[in-house]
Amino acid sequence: MPKCLVEVGGRRIIDYQLELLHSIESVRIVVGFMEEQVIEHVRRIRSDVVFVRNPEFRTTSNTHSLFLATRDLREAYFSIDGDLLIDPASFRAFLDACDGSRTVVGITASKTEEAVFVNLTPDGRSVARFARSPRTTHEWCGIACMSRVKMPERQSTFVYQVLEQDLPLAAQDILCYEVDTPDDLEFARKHFRPC
Numbered sequence: 001m002p003k004c005l006v007e008v009g010g011r012r013i014i015d016y017q018l019e020l021l022h023s024i025e026s027v028r029i030v031v032g033f034m035e036e037q038v039i040e041h042v043r044r045i046r047s048d049v050v051f052v053r054n055p056e057f058r059t060t061s062n063t064h065s066l067f068l069a070t071r072d073l074r075e076a077y078f079s080i081d082g083d084l085l086i087d088p089a090s091f092r093a094f095l096d097a098c099d100g101s102r103t104v105v106g107i108t109a110s111k112t113e114e115a116v117f118v119n120l121t122p123d124g125r126s127v128a129r130f131a132r133s134p135r136t137t138h139e140w141c142g143i144a145c146m147s148r149v150k151m152p153e154r155q156s157t158f159v160y161q162v163l164e165q166d167l168p169l170a171a172q173d174i175l176c177y178e179v180d181t182p183d184d185l186e187f188a189r190k191h192f193r194p195c
Contacts, residue, residue, distance in 0.1 A: 002038055004082035004083065006185065008192060018049075027046070028050045028052050030053075030054050030066070031052070031053055032065070039051055061157060064155065067153050067154075067155075075100065076145060078098070079144050079159065080142065081178070084178055085192045086143070086174065086175075088194065093172065097170070098145035103144060103146050103147045103149055104171070105144050105163065106173075108139060108141040108174050112177075112178045113184060114181065115139035117130070117135055118136060119136055121168055125170065126170055127163075129164075130167075138171075140160055144159070149166070
């Protein structure tokens with residue numbers, strides 16, 4: 001099952017995300033694995049979503065998916081991983097921090113098993129470094145407002161590795177839960193409160 005269709009609190013992860021994005025006019029969702037089920041589910045909730053196919057999802061990284069979704073964009077855009085449960089109030093604060101003139105990276109307290117950890121600048125306002133180890137107090141949560149960031153086509157790198165080229169980058173704390181493993185899912189089910 002695609003992670004965006006996993007149920008938490010009686011709803012699918014993508015249901016919560018679409019609710020957060022209700023005021024965003026242009027929403028694109030990259031689909032690959034079991035794409036028909038994702039498209040069918042999303043269309044029942046929001047008919048104006050544009051679906052971008054990544055038929056090579058098995059052999060490409062999230063960088064290629066983001067490239068496909070944004071290759072024609074000239075303005076700033078938001079990127080949200082499809083496996084995130086996001087606190088609505090902290091997401092609104094993230095949106096307020098994004099004015100389109102700079103890239104803003106969403107960070108959260110470290111809690112997942114397969115995290116990309118961040119080292120913050122001494123003032124705690126910017127990401128100075130991304131790393132898989134050692135564990136730090138914060139991790140990148142897979143949310144970013146990208147300004148003047150072009151994703152390369154067919155790269156085996158991940159999005160955070162592309163962002164590394166422009167460090168330091170503004171950081172904004174977000175309360176969210178990433179669901180990569182069964183333990184992550186159990187943790188999210190215990191702690192996520194959609195309000």
